[in-house]
Amino acid sequence: MLLKALLLRMRRTLDADVFMPLYPKNILENKNSGPYLFFQRQFWSSGKLLGNFLQWYGILSNQTLQELCIDGLLNRHILMAFQNSEYGEDSMKKAQSWFSNLRGDKTISQLENSCRYLAHLADTIYRHSIGCSDVEKRNAREHIQQVIKLLASTRALDHAVTVANDHNVKEVKILIEGKETFPTTHFEL
Structure with a gap:
């Protein structure tokens, strides 16, 4: 039951708490602007979450971790940040x-x-x-x-x-x- 609750919370976090804003690259050129700082904060929060998810290796199945980490977080959110970066x-x-x-x-x-x-x-x-x-x-x-x-x-x-x-x-x-x-x-x- 604990693992089910954990998995449910991890999925809910991906769906409700992770957000990667889409800004045009010219908006992100000013490294002191609010959009740039927010974008960076969201990226690094997603990266930290990915690291936290990976700590469950060996406890959760590989398929579940792939779904959460790669499909849910890396491909859906973090890769977008890569593409919007200089x-x-x-x-x-x-x-x-x-x-x-x-x-x-x-x-x-x-x-x-x-x-x-x-x-x-x-x-x-x-x-x-x-x-x-x-x-x-x-x-x-x-x-x-x-x-x-x-x-x-x-x-x-x-x-x-x-x-x-x-x-x-x-x-x-x-x-x-x-x-x-x-x-x-x-x-x-």
């Missing part, structure tokens, strides 16, 4: 992975949207670095390498290799094997 530092900070030690060479299907977002983020970072100074190009390359690490940490090795090939990152094996450099919450599936 590319670069802010996006990289937000995109740190909460999932690690996923088995196999491919990510679970529910994480495909976030993998596609990360691949798009790498493309956006690259496009914005064209014609920039060498320092900015080096920073962009480091961000793309971080994207590859994030993809590898979610076991999306196919996406990681594609991004590495698209952006001529030769040290992909080192990046994939060095995936432990990001703080993660363990979630095996």
Whole structure:
């Protein structure tokens, strides 16, 4: 009965308490504005909730956790925040992975949207670095390498290799094997 009550409360929280506002990107450019601050607060609250939900790994079934964490929170709310964020530092900070030690060479299907977002983020970072100074190009390359690490940490090795090939990152094996450099919450599936 306790687990049923817990699961009911978790679902009710997703439906009633989690809200991610939709603002045009130009509204979010002013980092001191009310909409920007509210948007950031909502994002980080959702991220904290995701971490709290993942603490129930091993107690709740994997299918239930996937439904709550990935379908209900990550794909429905957090990914929207990623897409409304600026590319670069802010996006990289937000995109740190909460999932690690996923088995196999491919990510679970529910994480495909976030993998596609990360691949798009790498493309956006690259496009914005064209014609920039060498320092900015080096920073962009480091961000793309971080994207590859994030993809590898979610076991999306196919996406990681594609991004590495698209952006001529030769040290992909080192990046994939060095995936432990990001703080993660363990979630095996």
